Every structure is written in structure tokens, then in C-alpha cells.
Amino acid sequence: MTRALVARGITVAYGLRPVLDDLDVTASPGERLGVVGENGVGKSTLLRVLAGIQVPDHGTVTRPAHVTYLGQVPDLPHDGTVRDAIDGALADFRTLEQEMRTLEAAMSDGDAEALESYGDVLDEYDRRDGWSADARAARAIAGLGLADLADERPLMTLSGGQRSRLALALALVTSADLMLLDEPTNHLDDAAVDYLERALKEQHGAVVVVSHDRAFLDAACTAVLDLDPTLHLAADGTPSTGPARYTGDYSAYLDAKASARVRWVQARDAWDEAYDEAKATLTGGSRQIGHGYRTPRDNDKFIGHFLGERKDAAVSRRVRDAENRLARLEKNVVPPPPEQRAFAGLASATPSDGVLVSVRDVEVRGRLRIEALDVTAETRLLVVGPNGAGKSTLLGVLAGAIEPDEGAVRRQRRLRVGYLPQEDRYADPSASALAVFADGHEGPAEERRDALRRTGLLHPRDLDKPVGDLSVGQQRRLSLARVVSDSPQLLLMDEPTNHLSVALVEELQDALVTSKVPVVLVTHDRWWRRRWDGATLALNPT
Incomplete structure (x- = not known):
């Protein structure tokens, strides 16, 4: 009786939209495979197929006899x-x-x-x-x-939350030969996640887990499967598309991707050099054939003719070789590595000088009390505290979205604030994504369309969709696009990692590290908190 999972050629499409395309997945007893990828790439679909709940359009799955599947919605009576x-x-x-x-x-x-x-x-x-x-x-x-x-x-x-945690606890007890978990860290506090990590390491069977929790992936997984359909450098050193599997924990996955990108850049540079050299040979050789010889005297016409023919032949061979090299290069193009452009606007943004926002003796009754806080151009502040401590309220006060009951809040005149609240709410769900993005901005609609397209945060086909029809992940991306596209002089970000893929969160985190824009951040993301390089403000419940 097999205890390993072996899936071959899994293909699933919803209508005309392919989700999984000829995907292979294997997991052996004791292996813990983390699955990551953008919203909509088929992570949850893959788990249902592996569990036998959904039949793929093509492909086969060989699974152990004892399988436990836990979806995002707990299956409790x-x-x-x-x-x-x-x-x-x-x-x-x-x-x-x-x-x-x-x-x-x-x-x-x-x-x-x-x-x-x-x-x-x-x-x-x-x-x-x-x-x-x-x-x-x-x-x-x-x-x-x-x-x-x-x-x-x-x-x-x-x-x-209690139903989700109970369902997860009971899934861990089954000691299944194959455990399939979809976002198991949702609704868990840090202590519960620590327990889950230890419990999974004690499982004798194979584990396949979909998660956006980077700290959890790092602690619990022995391999990572990235389903993003983006270009990457394959094991043979050539650019490829489709899913890629990486051995090791999340840190090893990041290291492998970084190393692959370096090799990709080197491969592209080598391709560029070879292409330029072949083109130069063709251009120079074409000019040399039949040219560059002095007019021979009568007594050396035969020798000059002979030497000229030999030189023309050599140049012709070089030209033919260059043409062949050029043909091979054009057939096997090494494309440039994909650019990280979602948050490129933050790199060029310049903060204002002095104190941007000043808070004195502010109270929002039952939610927040803070004596003094100055946000300056150098501020990099992580706000922490238990639920109910007023973290989100503080960001709302700084942004002007919440008026305090007492105290004073002063902001620089014409200060451009990029405020990302924890929840994405839209006054008119029937408005298009483009209309929401352009709200409050003057100028031609096409300019705003181009600005939204340049971020790459929404697919062009989704720009004219009603915002209410977008997924929660797409709505989060739209909110991020609005925040980062207006050259903010101050960023106030409340749980920016919610509903985002690990790849996009990594890109956002890197952008905030390299940007000069001051930021006040609230996040439950343990990976980010553990690597925070700025100051920390701890709030307590009022």
C-alpha cells in the first residue's frame, strides 16, 4: 500500500481560463510541502484535486488510503x-x-x-x-x-474562529498518511501557530499546506511549490514558465529564487554580448568583402587577386558563422528578468521635511489614548499591541479618517498621505476598478488607466470590472495601487499583507526598506515583525 502522494499532469480549467496546466506534485511520508502563489493560480483547487474532492480535466493522482483534508471553511457539522x-x-x-x-x-x-x-x-x-x-x-x-x-x-x-481551530485540532489527531491543509494559520494567535508548527513536524505522513504565512512556511515546511505562472530560471539554467519546486524551508526558497535571478541576469548579459558580437561581425564583414585592397601593379595582379579572394572567403566564412550564431540566438532568446514594478513609484517619492504629523494628548474614548507622537521624514514605526489596543485607530487618527474626542492632531499643509486601512471598503460597489482608482484625480481617464496598468497590480481585463465583483485579493491590490501611485510623502499601512501572495508581500517589504518615504505600519505578519529595522511603539488597551 502506497503512503506517498504522486500526481501527474494535473490540468484544470474553469471555462476558457486554465488554472492548473500539466502539473506534477509528489510528497513522501514525513515531507511537508508548502504551496504558494498569487490569488487565482489554483492553490485551493490543487488541494481539492489531491484530496479526490474535485476531478481534474486531465491527469492522475495516486494517494494513500488515509487522507485528511481541511479547507478554509471548516467541515464541521x-x-x-x-x-x-x-x-x-x-x-x-x-x-x-x-x-x-x-x-x-x-x-x-x-x-x-x-x-x-x-x-x-x-x-x-x-x-x-x-x-x-x-x-x-x-x-x-x-x-x-x-x-x-x-x-x-x-x-x-x-x-x-472556534470552529476553524477545532476542525484543525481534529485534523491533526487523525495521523493521516496524507494531510492537506488550506490556510491553517487563519484565526490562530502566535501561541497556536507555534503549536501547529510543532504538531506538523510530528506527523509521520506527507503534508501539503497552502499558506501565505511566511514565518509558518519557514518553520514547518521542508519544500516549497510556487504556482505563480511567471518566468523563472529552471534547473537547467534556462528561463521557463509555470510552477517551480524548491527544496528546503521558506528561507531556502527565497535564497534559491535570489540565486536564480542572479544567474538569469548573467545569462541575459551573456546573450546580449553574444548577440551584439554577432551583429557587429555581420555589419563589419559585409563592408570588408571585396573592399580594402590596393589596385595591384601589372606584375602582381595574379598574387593580389589570389590574396583578395582568400581574404574575401575568410570574411565570408566569418559572416556565415555570425549569421548561424545569430539565428541560434534569435531562436533561443534569453528574455530579461521580470521587473518588480508594483511599488516602483515609492523609489522616486521624496518625503517632506520636518514634523509631518504631530499628536498631543489624543484620546478616542474606549479605543485609544496617546500622549505624544511626532511623525517625521525619518520615521519608520511599527505599532504593536494586543487586539483592542488601538493600533488601527491610531493610523486612522494620523490619516485624518478618525477625529479624536480630545487632544490635538496637526498635519503639514498639503501633505500627501498614503493611507491603507485594514479593510477595503468602497462607497459604490458597482463602480469600475478604474473609476475607483481615478477617484479624486483630474486629467484624462487614459492617463489613470496607464498608471494603474504600470503597477501590474491588476490584470488589464479587470480594470473595467465593478469593484464589488473583484476578489478580496484583487480589491487589496487596487487599494495598494491607489496608495503607492500618488507619490505619497507618508505611508500609513494597516495589515498590508492581508490577502496578498507571499511574492507580492516580499516585493512590498523590499520597497519599503529601500524607499525614503516614512512609514507607520501595523501588521500581524510575524516574518515582517521579526525583521523590522525601525522603531516600535507598543500600545495597551485603554
Whole structure:
């Protein structure tokens, strides 16, 4: 019986839009494969196909017998109690235990054939650690922050976050040969994520997990599958398109991508040099053939003619060789590496001098109290604190979106503030993405269309869609485009990583590091917080 996952040639399309195209995926017992990629590239679709929930248009999947799948929406019944849900998760172990009791009784009655069957059932029970299943269930429930959840609690009374955490805890208990998890760190605090990371490392089976949590990917995964359909440098050193698999954790994935980009730049430089050299040979050789010889005297006409023919022949050979080289180069073009252009506007933005925003003795009742804060051109401030401490409220006050009940907030005149609130809300959901982007700006609509296109944050086909029809990821991208395209002199960013792919978050983080624009940041992203190079302001609940 196989315990490995082997998927070959997986192809899925929704209508005319291909999502997965001839994709191969493998995962062996003990391997933890992290799947990353932009919204819409098929991450969740891939998990459903691997689980056997969705049939691909083409391709085959060989999976182990025991598979646990946990989607972003927990598959828990609404009826019953917490105890019922736990018993359901442990049903396989209960079945194996009952089989062992039945076979033990048969053996005691002298049934010799029952001994071999008993050995098989016992091996399966041992392999999946059925002896500790109940203890592991209690440990997982406590580890994910549900220790105070009573067994008799009706499932219908649980919050969405509690349902998600309970479903995740029960998935961890199954000891499946293949575990498929879709964004499991949603609704988890830092302590719960730490527990999840440890629990996954203890899994004996293969794990395939879709996640945007970079710190989690770094701690839990042994390989990364990048589904983004962008150009990358393949293992043979040539540019390629489509998914790429990287061995190691998230840090190793970033290192491998950086090294590949360096090799790609070198390959492009070498191609440019060879192309220019071949073109120069063609241009120079064409001028040389039949030219450049003095008029021979009567007594050396034969020698001059002979030498001229030999020189013309040599030049002709060089020209033919150059033509062949040029043909090969044009057939095997090394394209330039893709540019990171989404946040290019931040590189040229210049902050204003002096104090940009001054806060004194400000209070928003029940939400925020702060005595003094000056935001200057040099400010790089990470705002931290528990839920309810007023982090989002502070950014709203700095932006002028929230008026304090007490205190004073002074801003420089004509200060251009790029404010990204935590939630993307639009007054008119029927307005097009382009209209929302251009709102408040004068000038031809085509100029704004070109400006939005240049960011690359929205596909051209989505520019005229109603903003209400965009996915949450697309709406976040549109909000980011509005913030970074207007040469902001101050950035106020509240959870900017929400609903973004890891690649785009890396690009945004790099842009903020290299930009001179001051920034005040609120983020739950542990990877970013751990690498923050600026000051930190800790808020406490009022």
C-alpha cells in the first residue's frame, strides 16, 4: 500500500481560463510541502484535486488510503456537541480497536487465521499511534487555544474562529498518511501557530499546506511549490514558465529564487554580448568583402587577386558563422528578468521635511489614548499591541479618517498621505476598478488607466470590472495601487499583507526598506515583525 502522494499532469480549467496546466506534485511520508502563489493560480483547487474532492480535466493522482483534508471553511457539522466532533475524528481508531477485540476473541477460540489479520490491524493501529489518540486530541485542542471548550458545548454555538481551530485540532489527531491543509494559520494567535508548527513536524505522513504565512512556511515546511505562472530560471539554467519546486524551508526558497535571478541576469548579459558580437561581425564583414585592397601593379595582379579572394572567403566564412550564431540566438532568446514594478513609484517619492504629523494628548474614548507622537521624514514605526489596543485607530487618527474626542492632531499643509486601512471598503460597489482608482484625480481617464496598468497590480481585463465583483485579493491590490501611485510623502499601512501572495508581500517589504518615504505600519505578519529595522511603539488597551 502506497503512503506517498504522486500526481501527474494535473490540468484544470474553469471555462476558457486554465488554472492548473500539466502539473506534477509528489510528497513522501514525513515531507511537508508548502504551496504558494498569487490569488487565482489554483492553490485551493490543487488541494481539492489531491484530496479526490474535485476531478481534474486531465491527469492522475495516486494517494494513500488515509487522507485528511481541511479547507478554509471548516467541515464541521452544525448539529451535535464538541464531544461528538471529537468522537467523529477518532472513529477510525475506534474501528481498529473494535477489530482487534473481535480478532482477539476469535484467537482465543482457536481461530489460527485470525492471528495474521490481528497482526495487520495492530500494525496499522501502531503506525497511526492509536494508543495516544485521545491524549493527542486533548493536547491539540488545548494547544490551539480551546482548552476551556466544554465537551457538551453545542457546535452551533461556536464562533467562526472556534470552529476553524477545532476542525484543525481534529485534523491533526487523525495521523493521516496524507494531510492537506488550506490556510491553517487563519484565526490562530502566535501561541497556536507555534503549536501547529510543532504538531506538523510530528506527523509521520506527507503534508501539503497552502499558506501565505511566511514565518509558518519557514518553520514547518521542508519544500516549497510556487504556482505563480511567471518566468523563472529552471534547473537547467534556462528561463521557463509555470510552477517551480524548491527544496528546503521558506528561507531556502527565497535564497534559491535570489540565486536564480542572479544567474538569469548573467545569462541575459551573456546573450546580449553574444548577440551584439554577432551583429557587429555581420555589419563589419559585409563592408570588408571585396573592399580594402590596393589596385595591384601589372606584375602582381595574379598574387593580389589570389590574396583578395582568400581574404574575401575568410570574411565570408566569418559572416556565415555570425549569421548561424545569430539565428541560434534569435531562436533561443534569453528574455530579461521580470521587473518588480508594483511599488516602483515609492523609489522616486521624496518625503517632506520636518514634523509631518504631530499628536498631543489624543484620546478616542474606549479605543485609544496617546500622549505624544511626532511623525517625521525619518520615521519608520511599527505599532504593536494586543487586539483592542488601538493600533488601527491610531493610523486612522494620523490619516485624518478618525477625529479624536480630545487632544490635538496637526498635519503639514498639503501633505500627501498614503493611507491603507485594514479593510477595503468602497462607497459604490458597482463602480469600475478604474473609476475607483481615478477617484479624486483630474486629467484624462487614459492617463489613470496607464498608471494603474504600470503597477501590474491588476490584470488589464479587470480594470473595467465593478469593484464589488473583484476578489478580496484583487480589491487589496487596487487599494495598494491607489496608495503607492500618488507619490505619497507618508505611508500609513494597516495589515498590508492581508490577502496578498507571499511574492507580492516580499516585493512590498523590499520597497519599503529601500524607499525614503516614512512609514507607520501595523501588521500581524510575524516574518515582517521579526525583521523590522525601525522603531516600535507598543500600545495597551485603554
